[in-house]
Amino acid sequence: MRRNSRAYEDGPLKYVVRSALFLAIPAILFALPWWTLVGAPTTGTGPLFWLGTALFLAGFVALPASMFLGHGPAQSDAAAIVGDTLLGVLWVFFSWSVLGTIASLGLAVGGVDDPARSRIVAVGVLAIASVLVVWGVVEARRVPRVRTVEVPIRGLGAAFDGLRLVVVTDTHFAALNRLRWSERVVAVVNAQRPDIACHAGDLADGSVAKRHPQVDPLGKVEAPLGRFYITGNHEYFGDAQGWIDHMASIGWQPLHNQHETLTRGGDRLVIAGIDDPTGVGLPGHGPDLPTALAGADPQAPVVLLAHQPKQITGAAAAGVALQISGHTHGGQIWPFHYLVRLDQPVVAGLSAHGAHTKLYTSRGTGFWGPQLRVFAPSEITVLVLRPEVG
Structure with missing residues (x-):
């Protein structure tokens, strides 16, 4: 009886762990771009901060939801396209946010103070990542x-x-x-x-x-x-x-x-x-x-x-x-x-x-x-x- 109870507990526990990982990975991928593009350059105040934060929160909800609907039991092709594309875009912005963080350290050593430093990095990351996303789509879909x-x-x-x-x-x-x-x-x-x-x-x-x-x-x-x-x-x-x-x-x-x-x-x-x-x-x-x-x-x-x-x-x-x-x-x-x-x-x-x-x-x-x-x-x-x- 105790063994059956333990098996019953292990099932929900595994489900909780998997669900936590399913949400934790997008959270990490969204957190750094949010800080690079929204949090740091706005100093956490103003309409751009709240608009940017709302946009990132919407993306954080949309990514796991669309991936589950697209690749889970429902097998929705429309949801899969949305989720997969969002994942790729997020990876590009995350990668360049990492490089932006390194660039920010270089600017700090060079004597550039915040918020100017964070705004320079944000503009650079946004411009480069956006161009690479457009180019990446063209490259993927071409013969x-x-x-x-x-x-x-x-x-x-x-x-x-x-x-x-x-x-x-x-x-x-x-x-x-x-x-x-x-x-x-x-x-x-x-x-x-x-x-x-x-x-x-x-x-x-x-x-x-x-x-x-x-x-x-x-x-x-x-x-x-x-x-x-x-x-x-x-x-x-x-x-x-x-x-x-x-x-x-x-x-x-x-x-x-x-x-x-x-x-x-x-x-x-x-x-x-x-x-x-x-x-x-x-x-x-x-x-x-x-x-x-x-x-x-x-x-x-x-x-x-x-x-x-x-x-x-x-x-x-x-x-x-x-x-x-x-x-x-x-x-x-x-x-x-x-x-x-x-x-x-x-x-x-x-x-x-x-x-x-x-x-x-x-x-x-x-x-x-x-x-x-x-x-x-x-x-x-x-x-x-x-x-x-x-």
């Missing part, structure tokens, strides 16, 4: 720039020299309807004349029923040697198997811990894919590189699709020639990439690991959550494979 990178591959046969592998990843089709954007991305991909097309995960946020119209244009991608898709972590927040089945239905080959061997002019190239680590919670899912490579020609170089860069450890140990990943978004909104770097070995670009393994980490083709990209532009990547010399 990504094409980034072409030559990658030397150990053991690549001459028949595959110059092979063009086009990568899209982290499209995150979600509450904001980006059907037209999806169609334009496909047009850009096809213009690159890919031999192979890859989607490295985080295809969409939400169910197949709600999001498939935005995904379906991918069925028009043209790649004569194959179109390959793997799951990212966000598929496992929803219907991963549903998305695997849907991608197969529009002509993409899911690589669910499996590989395909491509042959050209007597040379071979293995294209393999593994699940995201979050898949372990779903029966039959989770990364399994040995299974993915079972039966592959040990003399053929392996190109591996693995959503998270940190999966490179196993890939290098297995002798994979090239791993292609996404997940990081390049940080998406500066300076978030510093936090990403705590979890991932690479944030973006081509890097070397182990004796002969390369990793290419894409900054992503779309965006997650906040429709902003600040100092982390999206990309459609063309990897041109070359035989490694020496």
